[in-house]
Structure formats: structure tokens, C-alpha cells
Amino acid sequence: MERIEIETGQSTELIDITGKVKEIVKTKNKSGNLDSGICVVFTRHTTSGIIINENETGLKSDILAFLNELIPKGKGYLHDKIDNNARSHLRAVVLGSSVTIPIEKGGLTLGTWQSIFFVECDGPRRREVYVTVIKE
Numbered sequence: 001m002e003r004i005e006i007e008t009g010q011s012t013e014l015i016d017i018t019g020k021v022k023e024i025v026k027t028k029n030k031s032g033n034l035d036s037g038i039c040v041v042f043t044r045h046t047t048s049g050i051i052i053n054e055n056e057t058g059l060k061s062d063i064l065a066f067l068n069e070l071i072p073k074g075k076g077y078l079h080d081k082i083d084n085n086a087r088s089h090l091r092a093v094v095l096g097s098s099v100t101i102p103i104e105k106g107g108l109t110l111g112t113w114q115s116i117f118f119v120e121c122d123g124p125r126r127r128e129v130y131v132t133v134i135k136e
Helices: 019-028 056-069 086-097
Strands: 004-009 012-018 036-043 046-055 098-106 114-120 126-135
Touching: 004 012, 004 019, 012 056, 019 036, 019 114, 019 126, 036 046, 046 056, 046 086, 046 098, 056 086, 098 126
Parallel strands: none
Antiparallel strands: 004 126, 012 114, 036 098, 036 126, 046 114
């Protein structure tokens, strides 16, 4: 298992980690014996998520607007009485904490427009993402 450290700068943001994940898979395949398998990308933070989607500026803005509309601030969430970040936790529930990507011929089988994003929902913060590569 490898770790990616991330410094977020905004309360909610999408950070493309595709290149870092690809580099980890490449490093794990230095001997050339990783023909197929899976790569699991996981965030252990309850106020963040991992998604796969297109890295296009308009779409990233749309995703952030969607999260704001779906789970708005100040709706009387019970957890806000404790930490005032209930909407961050609720967004993380919708986003999910991990993705699994097949590996073929030593590389990720992402589609042409697919990128892997860490989604910050309660920043800015220092975060960690874990990447596990499992050979078939």
C-alpha cells in the first residue's frame, strides 16, 4: 500500500490525483510481472470522497454546484450541534470513499476522459489517500 499526501486549499474542491496513482502502479510494475489486477484508491477521511470523472473545468464546477444544491449549508443538520460540518459528512456519503480500477497490461484501464479525483468537503486540510495494487 502506498500513500498520497494532499494539502487542500478550499472548503470544497476536486483534486486530480490520476498521475500520482498511475505512477504508483508503474512503480509496482517495475519487474514487468503486473499484467492484470486491481488498483484500489481509498480516503480514510469521513469528510472527503474519491470519484472518477472527466477533468474538464466546466464539469468540475458543475459537480461542486451539484454538491452545494444537493446538500446545502444551514439546513439544521443534527451533527452541526457537535462539529458544524454535517454537510461535509453527508457529501462524503454521496461521493463514496473509494474506487477500484482494473489493471490490464500493467496499467490502469481508465477510459479516455476518466480521471481520479480526491474530493475535499471540509477543507482546507492535510489529507491522505491510500493506493493498493493487487496482482491477479
